[in-house]
Amino acid sequence: xxxxxxxxxxxxxxxxxxxxxxxxxxxxxxxxxxxxxxxxxxxxxxxxxxxxxxxxxxxxxxxxxxxxxxxxxxxxxxxxxxxxxxxxxxxxxxxxxxxxxxxxxxxxxxxxxxxxxxxxxxxxxxxxxxxxxxxxx
Numbered sequence: 001x002x003x004x005x006x007x008x009x010x011x012x013x014x015x016x017x018x019x020x021x022x023x024x025x026x027x028x029x030x031x032x033x034x035x036x037x038x039x040x041x042x043x044x045x046x047x048x049x050x051x052x053x054x055x056x057x058x059x060x061x062x063x064x065x066x067x068x069x070x071x072x073x074x075x076x077x078x079x080x081x082x083x084x085x086x087x088x089x090x091x092x093x094x095x096x097x098x099x100x101x102x103x104x105x106x107x108x109x110x111x112x113x114x115x116x117x118x119x120x121x122x123x124x125x126x127x128x129x130x131x132x133x134x135x136x137x
Contacts, residue, residue, distance in 0.1 A: 010050040011072065015124055018042045018054045024101050024123050025052055071127035077135040084111065087132040091116045094130050103128065
C-alpha cells in the first residue's frame with residue numbers, strides 16, 4: 001500500500017514590506033505573525049486552517065502589483081438568522097480596526113442577502129473583503 005501525500009492549502013501574497021503586511025493581517029485577525037523560511041517570508045495563521053504566506057518576490061523575478069478579481073476575504077458570522085443590526089455593528093467595528101491599521105476604504109458597508117460586506121485595500125493596495133454573514137440557526 002502506497003502512502004498518499006497529504007494536502008494542505010495556503011494563500012500567498014507578495015509584498016514590498018512583508019513584516020509590516022504580516023503585522024496588518026495578524027492584528028486584523030488577532031493572531032501572532034510567524035517568521036517564515038527567511039527574512040522576507042512571514043506566515044499568518046489563517047482562521048480556517050493553513051496560513052497566509054507573505055513574502056517579498058525575488059529580485060530576479062519581480063512581481064508587479066496587479067488589479068484583478070481575486071481578493072482576500074475575511075469572514076465572521078452573527079447568530080440569529082437575518083440579524084442585520086448585529087451584523088452591521090460587527091462589520092463597522094471590524095472596518096474601523098482595519099482602517100486604523102492602515103487599510104483604505106474602497107466600497108463602504110453594504111447590505112447583501114447573505115450578510116454585510118465592505119471592500120478595502122490593505123496597506124499595500126491588495127483587495128480585501130470584510131464579510132459578516134448571517135448564521136442560520
